[in-house]
Amino acid sequence: MEPLCLQVDVAKGTLAGGSGRYEKRLSDLGGIYADRQAFEAMLAEGDPVVYAVEDLKPNTHPGDMIFGVTRMRPGKIGAEFFVTRGHIHATGNRPEIYYGESGTGLMQLESPAGESRLIEIRPRSVCYVPPFWIHRSINIGHDDLVMTFAYPADSGQDYDIIARAGGMKQRVIDNGQGGWTAIDNPTYRPRTAAEIERVWSTAA
Ligand SMILES: O=P(O)(O)OC[C@H]1O[C@H](O)[C@H](O)[C@@H](O)[C@@H]1O
Numbered sequence: 169m170e171p172l173c174l175q176v177d178v179a180k181g182t183l184a185g186g187s188g189r190y191e192k193r194l195s196d197l198g199g200i201y202a203d204r205q206a207f208e209a210m211l212a213e214g215d216p217v218v219y220a221v222e223d224l225k226p227n228t229h230p231g232d233m234i235f236g237v238t239r240m241r242p243g244k245i246g247a248e249f250f251v252t253r254g255h256i257h258a259t260g261n262r263p264e265i266y267y268g269e270s271g272t273g274l275m276q277l278e279s280p281a282g283e284s285r286l287i288e289i290r291p292r293s294v295c296y297v298p299p300f301w302i303h304r305s306i307n308i309g310h311d312d313l314v315m316t317f318a319y320p321a322d323s324g325q326d327y328d329i330i331a332r333a334g335g336m337k338q339r340v341i342d343n344g345q346g347g348w349t350a351i352d353n354p355t356y357r358p359r360t361a362a363e364i365e366r367v368w369s370t371a372a
């Protein structure tokens with residue numbers, strides 16, 4: 169493969185010359201947010217793009233790397249800020265790096281055993297997602313949140329791990345004073361010992 173250097177357009181939240189792009193609209197994110205009524209009400213008004221990802225995937229070989237740019241729109245469903253679907257890497261011991269380009273966000277992380285972390289991500293901050301942490305991005309600002317990311321090419325994504333637990337343990341909501349706060353998610357079901365063991369066993 170030829171060496172290359174791709175240009176990030178921070179204002180547009182795009183990566184010129186990548187190999188792939190996907191968009192997630194509100195209608196793709198049913199069941200993620202707590203307030204079903206607010207979700208349906210927003211959907212009735214239209215179907216906004218919540219986030220878009222552009223990346224370069226050279227291949228899926230062990231030791232190679234995928235990188236790209238995520239652009240998240242600002243918004244809330246009820247009091248809950250816009251989030252990405254979230255996942256754990258299917259090969260669980262693969263990490264990820266996020267670099268804040270613009271906007272204000274949180275990286276929400278959860279270990280298989282249910283420990284929660286919320287890490288602020290701002291322009292020029294580098295956020296490290298260690299192996300075996302479920303991760304999701306949250307736009308807590310009024311502007312687009314744009315982040316550049318990179319992760320091992322053979323990571324893969326397990327999206328269902330969150331749904332199987334009834335969501336992530338915490339939800340991040342507007343605190344009514346221009347900031348955010350985390351509250352417990354009442355539908356969360358802690359993973360069983362067998363499920364936690366299964367996650368560890370995905371290491372390669
Ligand atoms: O993969 P999603 O949960 O839809 O979120 C958007 C995703 O963009 C890229 O694929 C990043 O590598 C992911 O870690 C990020 O979370």
Ligand SMILES: [Fe+2]
Binds near residue numbers: 255257264303319
């Ligand atoms: Fe990831």
